[in-house]
Amino acid sequence: MDLDINTVRIARTRDDCVLRPGEAFLGGGTFLYSEPVPAGVTGLVDLTGMGWEPWSVDGSGLRVAGTCTLEELVSGPGSLGGSPGAPGAQGPYRALGIVRECVSALTLSPKVARTATVGGNLALGLPAGSMAGLFAALDAVAVVWTPVGGSREVPVSALVTGAGLVGLAPSELLREVRVPAAALGQRTAFRRAALTPNGRTAAMVTGRTSAGGGVSSRVLLVLTASVPAPVVVEVAPGEHGELDRLIDGIGAVGADAVGADAGWFEDTHGTPAWRAAMTRRLAHEVLDELGGGV
Numbered sequence: 001m002d003l004d005i006n007t008v009r010i011a012r013t014r015d016d017c018v019l020r021p022g023e024a025f026l027g028g029g030t031f032l033y034s035e036p037v038p039a040g041v042t043g044l045v046d047l048t049g050m051g052w053e054p055w056s057v058d059g060s061g062l063r064v065a066g067t068c069t070l071e072e073l074v075s076g077p078g079s080l081g082g083s084p085g086a087p088g089a090q091g092p093y094r095a096l097g098i099v100r101e102c103v104s105a106l107t108l109s110p111k112v113a114r115t116a117t118v119g120g121n122l123a124l125g126l127p128a129g130s131m132a133g134l135f136a137a138l139d140a141v142a143v144v145w146t147p148v149g150g151s152r153e154v155p156v157s158a159l160v161t162g163a164g165l166v167g168l169a170p171s172e173l174l175r176e177v178r179v180p181a182a183a184l185g186q187r188t189a190f191r192r193a194a195l196t197p198n199g200r201t202a203a204m205v206t207g208r209t210s211a212g213g214g215v216s217s218r219v220l221l222v223l224t225a226s227v228p229a230p231v232v233v234e235v236a237p238g239e240h241g242e243l244d245r246l247i248d249g250i251g252a253v254g255a256d257a258v259g260a261d262a263g264w265f266e267d268t269h270g271t272p273a274w275r276a277a278m279t280r281r282l283a284h285e286v287l288d289e290l291g292g293g294v
């Protein structure tokens with residue numbers, strides 16, 4: 001840990017969440033405390049003092065606070081959904097069957113998962129930040145508090161705009177994500193690939209059927225980890241050719257281009273060509289799994 005800062009304020013009211021010059025928000029600190037202090041940051045504002053309910057569910061859907069830890073996400077919403085594809089996983093929250101897998105995709109130790117937050121994961125905007133793939137597949141919107149006392153909503157699928165880039169202005173706070181009730185009962189699926197069993201996720205595909213499954217529904221797929229920012233594609237069940245065409249559009253230019261930031265991501269966890277091949281395989285598996293009506 002290399003934490004050379006001057007102040008830590010514990011936020012207890014909304015006014016406390018207005019950042020002063022040099023301050024940054026502190027979620028669980030699992031990233032901030034594991035890296036050199038970001039340039040220009042001299043103070044932290046601890047959001048856990050806000051005491052937000054980690055999650056709640058009612059007739060309008062699921063709400064997950066920015067400060068909800070990944071452990072709370074698994075033990076709460078994650079426990080409402082059955083395992084995807086498992087017999088009996090047909091309840092009103094079956095879409096949440098992918099929560100546990102999406103959290104596992106981060107390969108965090110239990111100690112880190114107890115502290116790391118959903119808001120911190122989304123705000124970092126790392127390609128391997130699996131909360132974007134989870135909540136984009138669940139059709140969630142992010143509720144963002146603006147520093148002047150207002151709020152705005154952004155689809156989670158559009159929140160991450162590039163590797164380490166998010167659509168949050170300075171001092172904007174990720175208050176919560178909201179999953180609409182309609183999405184909670186739909187079928188979801190999850191696939192991931194990494195170079196080693198416990199390695200960082202290099203390609204992840206999450207998917208959801210719309211309109212309750214069946215041949216008339218559509219399958220929405222969210223591609224993450226292999227691309228700088230989430231790529232969302234939608235095809236009819238069984239339309240593997242169309243899926244191939246859309247995946248071919250990643251990195252293409254002009255009318256065939258798919259994805260806001262065209263191209264495949266590259267780092268030590270996988271080459272672009274391998275990531276592209278893995279993504280294609282996983283996406284077809286998800287389409288197969290969700291393409292049949294249940």
Ligand SMILES: Cc1cc2nc3c(=O)[nH]c(=O)nc-3n(C[C@H](O)[C@H](O)[C@H](O)COP(=O)(O)OP(=O)(O)OC[C@H]3O[C@@H](n4cnc5c(N)ncnc54)[C@H](O)[C@@H]3O)c2cc1C
Nearest residue numbers: 025027028029030031032066116117119120121123129174
């Ligand atoms: C062993 C280990 C493995 C990891 N593996 C992965 C991985 O596979 N993929 C991955 O993406 N990350 C990974 N991380 C990074 C990090 O731990 C996670 O992304 C975690 O979810 C960050 O959450 P946090 O609450 O600890 O964020 P913090 O460290 O508190 O904050 C991270 C950033 O988000 C900002 N922030 C926090 N909360 C909010 C909010 N509510 N609104 C606006 N901004 C906010 C902070 O200012 C900071 O810039 C790993 C970390 C460790 C230690």
